[in-house]
Amino acid sequence: MIGPHGSMASVWPAHGLPILEATASMAMLEFNPFDYTPDQLLVLVIYAFKDLGLVQSRGRRSVKRAPIASPRGPSPMLSSQQQASAATQLENPPARVDPAVLRRFLLAIRAKYRDIPYHNWYHGFSVMQFSYLVLRNTNLSEYFDKLEVLALLVAALCHDVDHPGNS
Numbered sequence: 001m002i003g004p005h006g007s008m009a010s011v012w013p014a015h016g017l018p019i020l021e022a023t024a025s026m027a028m029l030e031f032n033p034f035d036y037t038p039d040q041l042l043v044l045v046i047y048a049f050k051d052l053g054l055v056q057s058r059g060r061r062s063v064k065r066a067p068i069a070s071p072r073g074p075s076p077m078l079s080s081q082q083q084a085s086a087a088t089q090l091e092n093p094p095a096r097v098d099p100a101v102l103r104r105f106l107l108a109i110r111a112k113y114r115d116i117p118y119h120n121w122y123h124g125f126s127v128m129q130f131s132y133l134v135l136r137n138t139n140l141s142e143y144f145d146k147l148e149v150l151a152l153l154v155a156a157l158c159h160d161v162d163h164p165g166n167s
Helices: 019-026 038-051 080-091 099-112 121-137 146-158
Strands: none
Touching: 019 038, 019 121, 038 099, 038 121, 038 146, 121 146
């Protein structure tokens, strides 16, 4: 959580969730986020991302990538192999998030939601959960690559961050 001075606490909340039951229920219309604490919802977001293959496996390090070529054309500093690798990255960007980065991101997003009656953390989570439900229960995910699925879930989760609650 972001503290009063803008620093982020390094402690991920303890959740005490029966994870298999909770994540299975997230793919059903009957799921009720109000049955969970805000800390437990953080954990459920991570499990939804993991279920859709959007989180790096433990122990997996980020792959060092070749520098991206300039939009003005090939760089004389890059070998032809590096240029090909850079072009492939532009066409097929990675969509797996480091778990530690995802946790910090989620803590920051939750802290940016205001404590108001509707456009709050529970609402943002609910929109993300419904997006997850649709992806899990339809063939819609066949039309998206992993980066688009990641973008959909992040957009759903963040869509009302810092909403003033006036409407």
